Amino acid sequence: MANILIIDDEKAIRKTLTEILSFEGYKIDEASDGEEGLKRFGEKSYDLVLCDIKMPKIDGIEFLEKAKLINADIPIIMISGHGNIDTAVEAVKKGAFDYISKPPDLNRLLITLRNATEKQDLVTQTKVLKRKVSKVQEMVGESGPIKKIKDTIEKVAPTDARVLITGENGAGKELVARWIHEKSNRSTGPIVEVNCAAIPGELIESELFGHEKGSFTSAIKQRIGKFEQANGGTLFLDEIGDMSLSAQAKVLRALQEGKITRVGADKDINVDVRVIAATNKDLLKEVDEKNFRLDLYHRLGVIIIHVPSLNDRREDVPHLVNYFLEMIAEDYGQPAKQVDKKAMEALEAYNWSGNIRELRNVVERLIILSGKTITAEDVESYVTPKT
Secondary structure: OOEEEEEOOOHHHHHHHHHHHHHOOOEEEEEOOHHHHHHHHHHOOOOEEEEEOOOOOOOHHHHHHHHHHHOOOOOEEEEEOOOOHHHHHHHHHOOOOEEEEOOOOHHHHHHHHHHHHHHHHHHHHHHHHHHHHOOOOOOOOOOHHHHHHHHHHHHHOOOOOOEEEEOOOOOOHHHHHHHHHHOOOOOOOOEEEEEHHHOOOOOHHHHHHOEOOOOOOOOOOOEOOHHHHOOOOEEEEEOHHHOOHHHHHHHHHHHHHOEEEOEOOOOEEEOOOEEEEEEOOOHHHHHHOOOOOHHHHHHHOOEEEEOOOHHHHHHHHHHHHHHHHHHHHHHHOOOOOEEOHHHHHHHHHOOOOOHHHHHHHHHHHHHHHOOOEEOHHHHHHHOOOOO
């Protein structure tokens, strides 16, 4: 059931509401004035709030205004024994879900609570659906390197220039590629991804260029390759440093001439594709070791974007943690948890060898295993490797 915060300076009212709502299955926290209520609201996630209007220190209207700045999605129901139409209208205008006079009618109160929680569920579901149908996730961070990457994307995306993205595994190279496509003139076309490291060397050419029926033993039907699938859009070649030299030669030809040939065919096919490549390897070192073609490197690297490791931009860790907290909580259909100051400092100091991919997994682990607030002890227990 929902977590409810009751804010009222009358102890008898708080006790009565707590007993009634606890019996109905709600989980209740209490605050004796607006100041205490605001503190609790900022420290813990609630599904809705019942708030008196006439209170010492901070009254209900001021609480409402400040609470909406903290989290505008949480329904707040105002209650008052001194109410009038003007007060009710003012409360609703400032974002209150509803207004109930004291003493509250029990049936009216329970119906209002049910409507408020249903609305909150719909808000959460809508956020999840919007994110799921969105083509690309956010690029989170305010560090210098991330701002530079965002600026480069804005300049490069509208062109057809080929881009080579470098960086460690899990650093976010795929996200950069997706944002380049999203902001390009090809955004209405497809973006087709190929993980060159995951495809056996003998199959990479068929994967990229397609094949004709009977061109080799297992070719039981014609196959359309990734270059053709990406026609009019973007082809993202991830981990291109693992591509075989024979496939590299054919990719080079496709980039030079805008043509590909299916395996087992002798007819050229024109393709209009923007190629974005990514690698976690030092391609110039691979060139020296005869594992990568220098001419292909120059063809791919018209623009080179380096994505720094998370350890090189630790100031972005809090932004990413909060982003993943909200995103995962939405997927689970529950309120986002809070992270206390010492826990966040511990996460910032952690050695993120797996970069953003590891951080996302860690946040999900903490959400599942921690209490209502994620503490430094939780980080030590569930994140820091035991020696």
